[in-house]
Each structure stands twice: as C-alpha cells, then as structure tokens.
Amino acid sequence: MLSVSNLHVAVGGTEILKGLSLEIPAGEVHAVMGPNGAGKSTLSYTLAGRQGYEVTSGSASLNGEDLLAMAANERAAKGLFLSFQYPLEIPGVPSLTFIRTALNAQRKARGEDEIGAPAFLKLAREQAAKLKIEFDMLKRPLNVGFSGGEKKRMEIFQMAMLSPQFLILDETDSGLDIDALRIVSEGVNALRSPERGMLVITHYQRLLDYIKPDRVHVLAGGKIVASGGPELALELEDTGYDRFAQAAA
Amino acid sequence: MAAVKQTIDQVEQLEAYEHGFVTDIAQDFAPKGLSEDIVRFISAKKQEPDWMLQWRLEAYARWLAMDAPDWAKVSFPKIDFQDLYYYAAPSQKAGPMSLDEVDPELLKTYAKLGIPLREQEVLAGVQGAPRYAVDAVFDSVSVVTTFKNELAEVGVIFCSFSEAVREHPDLIKRYLGTVVPTTDNYYACLNSAVFSDGSFVYVPPGVRCPMELSTYFRINAQNTGQFERTLIIADKGAYVSYLEGCTAPQRDENQLHAAVVELVVLDDAEIKYSTVQNWYPGDAEGKGGIYNFVTKRADCRGDRSKVSWTQVETGSAVTWKYPSCILRGDDSVGEFYSIAITNGHQQADTGTKMIHLGKNTRSRIISKGISAGKSSNTYRGLVSAHAKATGTRNFTQCDSLLIGKASGAHTVPYIEARNASSKFEHEATTTRLSDDQLFYVMQRGLSQEEAVQLLVNGFVREVLQELPMEFAVEAQKLVAISLEGSVG
Amino acid sequence: MSVSEALKSRDASLLPSRRDEAWRYTDLRAAVRTIPEPSPLGTVPAAPGPFAAIKADRALVIINGRGPEVLSLDTGQVLCVELRLVADSHATSHQSDLRIDLASGAHLTLLESHEGRGAAYLSSANLIVHLAEGASLERVVILDEPSDAVSVITADITLSPGASLKQTVLTRGASRQRFETQVTHPGGGASVRLDGVYMLADKCHTDLTTIVTHVGPGGTTDQLTKGAVRDASRAVFQGQIQVQPGADQTDARMGHHALILSDRAEIDAKPELEIFADDVSCAHGNTVGALDEDALFYICSRGVPLDQARAMLVQAFGLEVIGRIETEAVREVAQAWLAEVGAGGSDGL
Structure with a gap:
C-alpha cells in the first residue's frame, strides 16, 4: 500500500523532513505522533501533493505507483484522501454539488462511469445519517459558516462518499469535543477494511482511544525516531516527546 | 502556485472570438458622419412624426455643446464621431414581416450566434416552441417580433421603438426622456439625437406579463454606431421580466454602442431586467472590440414599486455602464446584481446608483468582478439617501477576484447619507484565487482547470441565481468561456 | 488647485472646489470667497495644550505659521514631542510647514494639536515626514478649532522597509x-x-482623507475611522488604498463606521480600493446608521435618562478606535477628549 522511503522535503528552502521512511500495508492503521514542528503536516501535505513542498530526495508510492510524479487530483483519483486539519471554506458551492463533482472527476479519471443523481443522493442520505449530519447542511456552501466540529464531520462525510483506498487524517481530533470526536471516530472506523490503509497524524494520544492503531511511529526532527505497537502511544502520554526530540537533534 | 500560473497562461491565450463572422446582407446606409441632416435623414427613414424629429434635433443641439466624460477608469482613443455611420438597416421588403419573409442569412446568423435552440425555434416559428417573445434587433431595426398577438390579448404592448412612435405616440410622448433626460450625459444625449431603434414595452395596470420578454442585440455593419433606445413601462400593479442578450461579430475597428434604457415603474409594479452582454472584446493585442457606453436607469415612481437589474458583462473592449434606480416611491425597492468579467485588454467601469428619495426605500447591491489578463475592472457605485428618505436601507457587497499579475481591480463606492434613520452597510473585498482552496479542491480529485471553474462559479453564484433559469445556464457557460480561454 | 498656492498667491479661485473629484465633499471655494489678510505675529497661548498632562521630552510651538521648520531624530533615538500648531488669528490666514525626519530605528511619539485661539481664520499646515528603515512614528492628533475656521492639514509620510x-x-x-x-x-x-474619530455638532464639517500607496510587496495597512454627526454637521471620509504592480502580499483593511444622530446631519463616504497586483488581500467595510434603539431602551430601562444613554452609546462607539492607541497615557488623554466632546450637542445630546 503506502511506501515512503528516505523522504527529504524542504519548504521555502528549509528542510523539514530529513529522511523519513514509512511502510503501511493494506488493512493497517498507523499513527504518526510527534511534537509541534516535527513535520507532521509537511508529511501529509507532501503525500497529497501540495505546491511549495519540495521533495529533494526519496520516494513515496501508493500500491507501487509513484505518488510524487502526480498532481494532487491524480493522487486523489488513485484513492488517496487527506482529511485536512483546517478544512477550507468554498463559498457559493453547495457541499453536495462539490462532492458529486469530485466523485465524478475521480471516476472519470479511473475510466468509470459517472454516478447518477438518484444513486448519489441515496448514498449521501445514508452516509449523512450515519454521521448525524442534517441533510439540509449538505445544501449549504461547503464548510462556509460551519463550526470546527461540523467541518471535521464534513471531511469524514466526504471520505465516506469518495470511498478512498488510503486515508490520511491530519490532526482530525483538533477542535473536537468528546461527542464530536466519537462521531468522527465511528465514521473513520466504519471505513476500516482489509483493502484500506490509514495514516493517523496526531499530537495527542486521545484520538487513538477511539481509532486503535496497529502501529505507532514517533516523528521528531523530520524523521521517524521510534516505532512500536499501540502501547508506544500510551508511553508517550506519560513521558512526553522530550527524549525523542533530543534523540533527533 | 503553478495552478494559478497555468490559469494565467490559459487566460492570456485568448480564444478566437466564437462569434467572429460577418453576415452578408445588403446594407441600407445613411452617409457617414453626423450632422443635423443626418438626424433628419434617420427620422425621415423611420417615417417619424414631426414631434419626434424636433425632439431629436433639440438633443443634437444640446449634444454639440457637451464634452465627453473623462472620470471613468477607462482609456481609449478619441472617437471621431464624423467617421461613423448612424443608420444601417438590413434591406427588407416593405410592410409587416412574417417569418417566411425573413432573410435566411439572418436566421443563419442567429444559429451561429449560439442563440439557445429553444429560442431559435421561437424565431423560426416552430409549433409548440416555448413562450418567449423575442424582439430581435439586427443592427438597428427590429426584424422579428413574435407572440405579439398573445401579448396583445392581455394588453401588453411589445414592439420596436419605431413602431411605438407610430402606433403609441401618447405613451412615448408621456414617458420618453422622463427617466434619462436628453441632457443626462454625453452618450445619452447623442443617443437621443440619433437613436436607431430598440424595444418598447407597456404592461397595463394589474397585468402580469405572461412570458419573459427577450431581445437580442447584435452589431453587424462595419463602423456602425449602434444607438438603441428601450423604454419599458410597468403600470400600477404590473409585472414584467425582460431579458437582453448581446453578441457581435469580429471587427478590426472599434464600434460604438451607446444605448439608453428607461424603465418606469408605477405603484406596486415590478420590472426585472436581465442582461447577458458578450460583445466582441477585441483581439489578443486588445485591437478592435466594442465600446459599450450605456445609460440604463429605472424610475421607481410609484409606492411599493420594485426594480431588479441583473447583468453578466463579459464582452466589449470598453464598458461604461451603471444601471441605476431612482427610488422615488415610498417603500420602493431597487436591486443590482452584477458579474463583470474582464480579460485580455478589456476595460470595464460599471456599477450602479441607488438614489433613495422615498421613505422606507430599500436597495441591495451584489457585485462580483473578475479581472484576468491585462484587463481593468472597476466597480463604481453611489448609494445616497435624501433627508426626507427616512427609514431607508442599503446593503452592498462588492467582491473582486484577481487572476493574473497584470490586471487591475478597483472599487469606488460613494455613500451619502442625509438622515438619521437610514442604515447603510457596505462591504468590499479584493482577493486572488486562493492557493489553499485550489489545493483542497484538487485533493478531492478535480483537475486544475475544473478547480478554477468551480471556485469561480462559486464566487459568482449569488448573482447567477438571480437570472431567469434559461439565462443562468447560458451565463454560466459564458463565465467559463470568458475566463478560461482554452480551458475546456 | 491647492490651498498652499491659493494662500501664496492670495487668489481664492485657486482653492479646490467640489468640481475637483478629491474635494467633491469639501468645497473650499464656496466657503472662502477671498483669501484673508496674512496673520500677524501671534503670542504663545497662556492655556496649556490638550496633551499637557503628558510629560513630553520636547515641546514645539508653531504660531500663525511661525516656528520650527524641521524636527530630526538620530539613529535609534527615542523621543516624545508635543507639537502645538496655534492659530492666534482673527479673520486672517497663514500656512505652516514642518519637516520631520526619523533616522533608522528612531521612535517618535508625536502629540500634535491644532489649536484655534482666534476665529474665522484660514490656515494650512503641511507636514512632510520621512521614516528610515525600522523607524516608528506614533502620531496622535487633536484638532481643536473654532466652528468658523477653515483649516486644511496635510501630511505626506514616506516609510522605509x-x-x-x-x-x-x-x-x-x-x-x-x-x-x-x-x-x-x-x-x-x-x-x-x-x-480617526470625529464627533461633530452644530454646523461643523470635517473631512478625513487618506491615501495609502503600497509600492512594494509584503506591507500591511489597517484603518479604522468612527464618528458621529449631530445637528446639521457633516463628516466626510475618503480612504483610498492603492496597490501598485508588484506590491504582492499586501494585506490592507479599512473600516469606516458612522452614526447619524440628526436628520439634518450628513455623512459622505468614499472608501476606495485601487489594485494592480494579484496576490493581495484587501477589504473595506462601511456602515452608516442610527444608534441602536434596543441598546438605548435597555440602558434607559435601567434608569438612565435618554440623553445620557445616547451620550454613553456614542462614546462607546468611538472608544474602539481609541483603544488602539498603544501608549497608555496618550490613550487616557484621548479618552478624556472623547468623554468631553462625545457628550455635547444641541439636539438634546
């Protein structure tokens, strides 16, 4: 599934990722934890193909295909989905219109037929109900005027609708209260399957109580400095990141 | 970011103008140049009564003493008014025209213009065609008018201006020049002297016009000044929706278009006036293209009257246009919804005036400007409340979107409040297409071009929604074409 | 057309009029038929200026156009200067010119007052200010002029990166x-x-005009002007933000909010954006309206008389602007000014 090898990434001339390697097989959920400034968001943006994140060396592939050679939308069509830490507001574009446009663009890129309106609406109603999203909210412009929690639920809703192969959750827990966190986590867990991989990026262990990872990696100073089972996350909660930050320096 | 860069490139490669062709119809010209004799020639050609001629002559005398306005943020070579033709009519057999008699060249032209199929059917007189009354102005003379009888049944008059001068002189005498006085401005004054033709609509008291009225304007002859005159009167409690769409064939020399549109709205009446303007904007170097200097004004004379202007302006080399509302009647309402897109070397200085004179009058202005290429796009607007116009409200939202380093976006609002119970709110923003939004949309699977299109459509959506459905679809296409050039 | 030229040549026809776009709401030619005689030598007023409560490092006084012409700060110098421009003049005219230079890293707190001690004068004051790299200027100005004076104050300020x-x-x-x-x-x-804050009553007029020209990338501008007009007074706000080609990453905000408290009063606003660069974020907002009736009722329902409730709300309205003054002592002077001026007016305010 996702394979990242010795990835070096610079932003504005400053190297942020300094030789990061990561293997996430299909069916597994990996968490990447790390202190502020460790390069967590850089990792998610680089994988999703944001401009301004310059890969100076190393590689990243999804199912053997070179991600780095593709534009952001091509990566999306290959099944890569990034749940943004700060989802953007898109004025004037109703959420449903947006998702349907995206879904059909992806299907077209994959040589599949476009989804018809009735099938799309049926699917949207089902998924919205699961995520406790009022259907009327889907007619409003995407994320405009939504609360932090609503925006995150909308990210998960899009995820469910677009049904990606590989999911990156970037600080999905930030700005969520306990109830919202539970709903969002249930949505994510519903998508766990033997065919899907998931990368959960978080600062806090809290999210991992809800989304149980198979593996936990510690990102510090631009590379993975420790890897282990779920117990590593609990250990971090007790000891903090200091010793890893020192190890990375 | 690269996406924006690429969009700029695309925008810079202006697509060859789709409507760039010349229809070969024998022209019936007045001699070149402007003089009192030409004014007399036009009036005689149109078999006008003497009072109409005198009105024209007086306007011409006034115009000679006026100077061209220079305050707009537009620049263009000085117009040589002696180097233009002031009258050109497609030669047709005399007498009332049936569709069979219409020059097949003309019908072909409509097809090339991309007039929606349904409306072509209307023009072609197909049985069961949708109910649009189309008054097509080909160059200067109204050629086809349909659904006249059906409209006549409810008392609605919809005809060419020339016909109205002959058939309904009392209405013309009563209302012509009462909204836009002859001397209102340089171009309106010129129009008053030499106006060629246009549309006239009268909706009698209490009548809701049973169909959308639409007209297509097109400039066809070389060096032909186009001076339409439109007058729409909604009598007490009447309602009418009027659609105006424009295209023009490709030209090397600039063409002047100086129309005047007057709307009169009496008690409890409403006029909805929608425009899609797609005239030739000039070539990639900015050569050629239409000069569009239009005076459009509505007089909400009656209490509780309402006017709504909606415009999608994508064409012309230079646009100078401020559809305005005089809110004279108490509780009257004025609205202005505008999308103005400039690309290439286009210049647009457009906006509105909301003059609040009556009590509890309300106005709303939503303006969306998009500047691309090397163009210049200015919103200019006035909102004023007279001391006696107590309880007035205005809301203005004025947003500009920038695509391309060499373009300019300007916002020049004037706000004048003269009483203690008025409430005016004005907001304006100027931003460029956001990299963050583009990336977010592309992450969901849309290509760069699709992402730009989606964001731009989102940006203008609030205004598109104000257009009648058929127009909205056409306008959305036009937005994409005007902006993206080769994006498709 | 300029006031300086008109004063110099004593030719009233050179004064700007409403036919000049930049002066459309401030017609000087209509207000001044002939240029008054030049002002005589004045005397230093006995009364202290509005910033007297603040211990300034230096006090400069310009009377009837006569006084110091240059103020310079050396590299890194920090100075607080009280600058008083006094019109000790009756139906006469004068012009003041002052140049202020701030060397790199210098910091000037300028407490500037324009004090009209006479009546019916015509005055013009022009400041030319240059700020070298890293220099900073905090300029707080109180205009305290008689209701029959005609006064034009301009400042041409050039900043370095x-x-x-x-x-x-x-x-x-x-x-x-x-x-x-x-x-x-x-x-x-x-x-x-x-x-800016304006509080106008009677037949007073003021025109706050700003033109900010962004000529290079990465600049920020933040403008907030609020005010209230009573009686037959008239306030004008003209704010123009220009972004020239290449001045990318400009972030500019402008707000003007006004209260009209009388049907004879008038507000004219022209907030203008002129943008020639694409990577910018500019916005302006403008509101004009009456006092919030609900808030008035709420305050009255607590036992406050209507007049007092109005004055309270008007002051609160202006307070937001004054809260942005950084130096506490200066902010206090501004608050005191607002309390005094904000309570006046003959429309029962």
Missing part, C-alpha cells in the same frame, strides 16, 4: 476642515495603522 506608522486623529470639526494623510508604503514588513 520595516518602518511603522501609527496614527490617530481626533476632531470635532470646523467650518471646513480637511485632515489629509498620504502614505507611501514600501511593504517589506512596514506597517501602517491610520485611525
């Missing part, structure tokens, strides 16, 4: 009064804050 300008002007107007600030903004981390 990294410089900072923070300006607040407080005024209650005059017969015709124009306070114009032109800023050349280089970007490059330089920042500009231009604020």
